[in-house]
Amino acid sequence: MGSFLSIITGGEWTLLTLFLILGVGLSVLMLIIMLVLQIATGGGLETEFFISSEGVAHKAGSTTKTLDRFSTGGSVVPGSMSGTVAGLLAMSQENNVLAWEEVRYVSVYRSVRSIVFRSKYLISPVVLYCTDQNFSGILAMVKKYAPTIATAGF
Secondary structure, eight states, X not given: OHHHHHHHTTSOOHHHHHHHHHHHHHHHHHHHHHHHHHHHHTTSOXXXXXXXXXXXXXXXXXXXXXXXXXXXXXXXXXTOXXXXXXXXXXXXXXXXXXXXXXXXXXXXXXXXXXXXXXXXXXXXXXXXXXXXXXXXXXXXXXXXXXXXXXXXXX
């Protein structure tokens, strides 16, 4: 963008320099934010899940809940409506339960060992983030209890 503006303005490299300085500054800021989040979450967000013959559920951990509330509050103060709504939506999805009769779609992401359950309305999905040790066992339970229509893809 800076090069394009430089050509249009007749070779003024001050705009290119400005864009480079801003780009480097924003990149450093992004890395600092990522580092702070990595330290604050201990390397990842914690979550708990439950799976049985009755259904599947997940619950956000204390770190996730704290970050949800912090981001919502951080959006309310400056008056960011979109940030506030996103934070409130994240808070509403901290605990979800889905009975097997309600499950219509199951998506399995083997590379990240996660399983996503959705109802026919596609709202309030339940996501299970598994470990290497429990992924195959959880997948076997899903095949056993989930409706056939939901597990047809895997």
